[in-house]
Amino acid sequence: MTKIEEFIEVVKQGKYVQAHEILEDDWRFYRKKGLKPEEKAIQGLINGATALALFFIKKRPTSYEKVWKVFEKYEHYLNIANLENIEKYIEAKELLLKINSTIKK
Incomplete structure (x- = not known):
């Protein structure tokens, strides 16, 4: 199972703190390499789970409201990020959006 698949599974289980931790190393890797679209795409997912x-x-x-705004700010990076299994990252984004839509504002 890839990290993004693991992220999706734990988000489905409501383990949002654990989901955050799963993608942390990948975020650091892309950040260190200076690959902004990939870094920000992953950071957005991390912030969504957070x-x-x-x-x-x-x-x-x-x-929650402050951190969700960071997710919204970075979600568009998934459209330009060069991530393996990009469809899974998009699935993760859609899952976060679906769960967020259940929150009464």
């Missing part, structure tokens, strides 16, 4: 953790687990709606 935002959901803040809302559902930590019960901090104000913090």
